[in-house]
Amino acid sequence: METVDFGTTGLRCSRLGLGTVELGLPYGLSKESPPDDAACIRLLHQAVDGGVTYIDTAAAYGRSEELVGLAFGGHPSRPLIATKVALRDAAGDPVAAPDQPEHVRASVHRSLRLLQTDNLDILQIHSAADAFLHDELVTTMQGLVDEGIVGIWGASTYGLEAPADALEEAKLRVLQVAYNVLDRRLEEELLPKARRQGVAIVLRSVFLQGVLSDRRRQLPSSMASLARAADEVALISDQAGLSLSQLALRYVLFSDVGNVTIVGTAHAQELAQNLAASTAGPLPSDVVAALSHVEVEDSELLHPSSWPEQPIPSTR
Numbered sequence: 001m002e003t004v005d006f007g008t009t010g011l012r013c014s015r016l017g018l019g020t021v022e023l024g025l026p027y028g029l030s031k032e033s034p035p036d037d038a039a040c041i042r043l044l045h046q047a048v049d050g051g052v053t054y055i056d057t058a059a060a061y062g063r064s065e066e067l068v069g070l071a072f073g074g075h076p077s078r079p080l081i082a083t084k085v086a087l088r089d090a091a092g093d094p095v096a097a098p099d100q101p102e103h104v105r106a107s108v109h110r111s112l113r114l115l116q117t118d119n120l121d122i123l124q125i126h127s128a129a130d131a132f133l134h135d136e137l138v139t140t141m142q143g144l145v146d147e148g149i150v151g152i153w154g155a156s157t158y159g160l161e162a163p164a165d166a167l168e169e170a171k172l173r174v175l176q177v178a179y180n181v182l183d184r185r186l187e188e189e190l191l192p193k194a195r196r197q198g199v200a201i202v203l204r205s206v207f208l209q210g211v212l213s214d215r216r217r218q219l220p221s222s223m224a225s226l227a228r229a230a231d232e233v234a235l236i237s238d239q240a241g242l243s244l245s246q247l248a249l250r251y252v253l254f255s256d257v258g259n260v261t262i263v264g265t266a267h268a269q270e271l272a273q274n275l276a277a278s279t280a281g282p283l284p285s286d287v288v289a290a291l292s293h294v295e296v297e298d299s300e301l302l303h304p305s306s307w308p309e310q311p312i313p314s315t316r
Helices: 037-049 064-072 097-115 135-146 161-166 190-196 214-218 221-239 244-253 268-278 285-291
Strands: 003-005 012-014 016-019 054-056 080-086 120-126 150-156 174-178 200-204 260-264
Touching: 012 016, 016 268, 037 064, 037 268, 054 260, 064 080, 064 097, 080 097, 097 120, 097 135, 120 135, 120 174, 135 150, 150 161, 150 200, 161 174, 161 190, 174 190, 190 200, 214 221, 221 244, 221 285, 244 260, 244 268, 244 285
Parallel strands: 016 054, 016 260, 054 080, 080 120, 120 150, 150 174, 174 200, 200 260
Antiparallel strands: 003 012
């Protein structure tokens, strides 16, 4: 698999990364439960055997860190592992700014133990909009780098304002954002700015938590404009002779707006399809042009936090 520079961090990794939230807890439209531990570990090894060298996890992803540690602890060719610290307590409430440095360090030491490592390659603030990147928080994150506990640090963000705010911090080296064929709002200004600053860009939400799949047909009427846009993309994929999932992944993977595209799955067949798409190359230019005209009428529906709580049944 092709490897790419990770911004100006000095790291190189695969263009395709594996997201592990589905290994640790129910996630996405269907809220399907994770497979057993052995299946999760096999999937992680399958990814690395297929050329993936970037694994995305987080302290908030249930047992994800533990499973990644079981798969790669002491592994001679361990992939880059990016984890996250959430600025929320066990009850889900925001941690007050004065308590954040201690909270961050406690979370980091837990991650080190679960991942079975002495240092973290990449540490990101999870949902950076939860807290402004104030001086004490930045000092804590940079201190972990200076101490050799963390390689580089950054932020995982949602929406439009949070990533823009994060880029104001000069020490930030990684920015993770949502980007897909239906949500291209960051591609004109923010992502080019991040690249100019040498910040590594990680793209996620390629399938918009299952909207860009057959599960779009089960969306409730309150999400009709999102379903209509997904249907437009599906029609374009049919006309191009491609599956919807392959089109959605190749659109993001070869868009040149980011460095790494992470795709989460808990299923070996889906991972194999993603690996195959990563070697298929960019989409034809006429397909990309057609996709550029697809718009979601209600942009609020691009935020999964606005979706109904009722899970959509899995089609598997």
